[in-house]
Every structure is written in structure tokens, then in C-alpha cells.
Amino acid sequence: MSTQPVGNGRHRVVVIGSGFGGLFGTKHLKRADVDVTLISKTTTHLFQPLLYQVATGILSVGEIAPATRLVLRKQKNARVLLGEVTEIDLAQRTVASVLLGEKTVTPYDSLILATGAQQSYFGNDHFATFAPGMKTIDDALELRGRILGSFEQAEVTQTQEERDRLLSFVVVGAGPTGVELAGQIAELADRTLEGTFHNIDPRDARVILVEGAGAVLGPMGPKLGGKAQRRLESMGVEIQLNALVTDVDAHGVTVKDADGTSRRIESACKVWSAGVQASPLGKMVADQSDGTEVDRAGRVVVEPDLTVKGHPNVFVVGDLMSVPGVPGQAQGAIQGATYAAKQIRAELAGKQTAQERRPFSYFNKGSMATISRFSAVCQVGKLEFGGFIAWLAWLGLHLYYLVGYRSRITTIIQWFVTFLGRTRGQMAATEQWIFARLALEAVYGDSEEGEEFVRGAAGRRPPAPSPGTPAVTAEAGLPGKPGGDRKVG
């Protein structure tokens, strides 16, 4: 175990997470007389809103996920520490993080916790084996492999029944992510892949968007939800509303309709975009506070100044905070983190005390979702509009918030190629992207060998799986044929 140096007597701020909250919180402390340590379990700042474009071959990982270390290289008062935070001790004011078995303890005077949320399967975590979510770079690359792999398998399969299964794509959840993914899979099949296979016509692919509630893009209201639904349907996407997914397996999904009947959709490639669960670190700090609670999704019900009770130096921001009227969107994270940084700066400069803080107030800049090339829906205050103008607004806004000039320029080029032409620049996919997650889970599992592998990963070979370690077969995920014999791990 190592302990980070206590420093030069300056105020120490620890920021946990390198998403929108973590990065903007750190950047807004640039001119403050503090030492900032940003700890994150990922090496990059991930622009999650464009993950679906990585999954569907439009953008590369580098364009939406610059290395945090490089982004912050000119900020002299900030250092970046890679590691998964496993303990936060509010009494001792320390944060413990682990990187491949190496534990580091970092002391703080102020803490900004911005560890966001993960995919939620509403208690059915085993669904994840067959229907990955869309939260990380790994998710997006795995999904790209699964989507393209399904077309490849459909090309060589012998039976029509199996071909139909392989060409059926189920997206669970009709929020912005589900809508964007469904639209892009449909465009991929109809425009990009059209004419590139011999035995199949990719345009025969079915894209099915399954939603438990009664509307597409429910929170955006009936006008924009209706627009999005009509546009998707005109592209051939099948929309099934009031349809609850009750089971997911290798071969498809089981759906329960509003009238209580259950039915099957046979599908090789399934994607889950139906719910989120906050990072467990939220509950960890809430439990140590003087009575702060977490809501059903695990988000911290923070005080008006985004802190936890009894600890005015501990801010919780972004998707991890629960503040009435603040959506789990990038703007909520950016504004919350900026607010926290401003309080720290003002108090160090002697301009206010913690007791004098004005409550956090959220400025709603609106929300938008893109459906296909040249088509999006947009809501700004009472103004609701869709179509090409909304798509241009979406384009401009996403470019503005992408980090780094290089990313912006290459993204414009990729969009130009994709939206005006028929090709896509990032159509690579490998077997490892598809199977590595399951193989790693099998190796790490609960087994002692898994633990040993993690401890020794820096220099030793992974252990051979023991007889008790579950083998990952294609049947466990996709693109595997029923009874397939591929073994990984």
C-alpha cells in the first residue's frame, strides 16, 4: 500500500471520476490555490452521448474518449491517478483506490464525488450476459462486434430460421440511447451494408425497439416522442410499446404485453438501454454522513449545496446526485461540478463560508436526441422541434462539448463520410471484443485463480481455468449458434 504525499500545505481536493462531473470539476479549479488529485478507474474522459456511434461504426474510440492525462497536462495543480476507488473514509478524510492489487490512500480536504451510474437490469443481472448495456468503451466495442458478427453469421448459416434470428436486433428501452441505437442499426443495414453480402440482403434485418412504458422518449413529451416514433417507423424500425422484457437468453427475449400474455422474439443480438443504477460509492458516503439517504436508484439525496449531511467538504455531483428537477444528463453533471469547484474557490479566497453558500440551481438548457442522419428532436424550454434543424443543433452542440480540437476535426470528417456518403470509417470488429468480457468474468469470477490473476497481472501469466471455472461458449453470448462449440477462456 502506498500513501500519496501530504503535499505542500495547500488545500487538497480529491475528485473521483473522469466523466463530465470529474473533468469539469477539476478544470474549474485550475486557477485555485489547491492541489487536485483526480482518481478514476478509466484512463479516459468518455463522452457517453456518442457511444452509440462507436458501436455502429461511425466514430473511433479516440474521438470520444481522450486520455484524461493529456487533457489535463497543462493544468499544473492537477494530477491524475488511475485506480478503482474502493473505500472513502469521511472521518479520516481519505480515499483508497486499487490498481491491479496495488492500493493507494489519498488524503483530502475537499472531495468531489462524480462516479456516475452503471447499467441497471432491475435485479436481473444475468441478462447482461446476453444483452450488454451501453455505458463504457468496452460495451460499445462489444456491441459493434455483436452487430457486425450477426450479419457475418447470417451470411454463412444454413437455415432460414437461423438467418431470421441472426438478422433480428432487439434494443430494450426507448429512451434517447435506445432510439439512437435503433436508428443507427437500421441505417447501417440499409445504407452501409447494402450490397456487401452475397447470401443475405442486410436490408432484410429487423430492428425491434421494445419499451415497457407507453411512449418513445417518454420524458420529452408526446409531441417529440411521436415525431421520433414516426421517423423510426418510416425507417422500418418495429416499435413495441407497453412490452416488458421478462427474460433474456442466448436465443432471444421473452416479452410480456400489457394484456399479460408472454411471447418470444428470437434474436441473436440484444442491447440493454433500459435503466441505470448509481455507483455504490454514493451509498458508502451517505452511510457515513449524519443521515443523508440514497434513492431507489442509489443516487445520493444531497443537501441544497450538493454535500452530504455533516460534511460540507464532501460534494456529490452528476449522475450520482439526486436533486429534484435535475436530469441524469451531461448538463446536470457539468453544472453540479462547476458549482462545487466555485464553492471551494470562494471559501479558500475568504469570500464566503460553507454556511453562506447559495443553494445549487440548475439551468435547464434543454434536451435532444438524434434519430437518423438529418433527423433529430430537440426541446429547449417550451420550444419543441424536430427534423433537419434539430439535427444541425444536435451536431453543433455535440461538437462543442467534445474535448479537444483534434477530436472535433476528425469527428467532423467521420460524420461527413457517414452522413453524406454510404460508408463508415470504423467497421473493424474482433472476436475478442465480443467474447473478452465473458471470458474475463469467467476468469475473475469468485475463483481464487481469478484473484491471483489480478494480483499478478503486472508480470505473470494468467492461470489456466480450473475445472470449476465456467467456460465461456458462444452460446453464452453472441454471435453463437445454439449448440455452438466455440470455447473461450
Ligand SMILES: Cc1cc2nc3c(=O)[nH]c(=O)nc-3n(C[C@H](O)[C@H](O)[C@H](O)COP(=O)(O)OP(=O)(O)OC[C@H]3O[C@@H](n4cnc5c(N)ncnc54)[C@H](O)[C@@H]3O)c2cc1C
Ligand atoms: C449511452 C449514453 C448516452 C447518453 N446520451 C446523453 C445525451 O445525449 N445528452 C446528455 O446530456 N446526456 C447523455 N447521457 C448521460 C450523460 O452521459 C451522463 O449524465 C454524464 O456522463 C454523467 O456524468 P458523471 O460525471 O456524473 O458520470 P460519468 O460520465 O458516468 O463518469 C463517471 C466516472 O467515474 C468513474 N468511476 C466510476 N466508479 C469509479 C470508482 N469506483 N473508482 C474510480 N472511478 C470510478 C468512471 O470511470 C467515470 O470516469 C448519456 C449516457 C449514456 C450512457
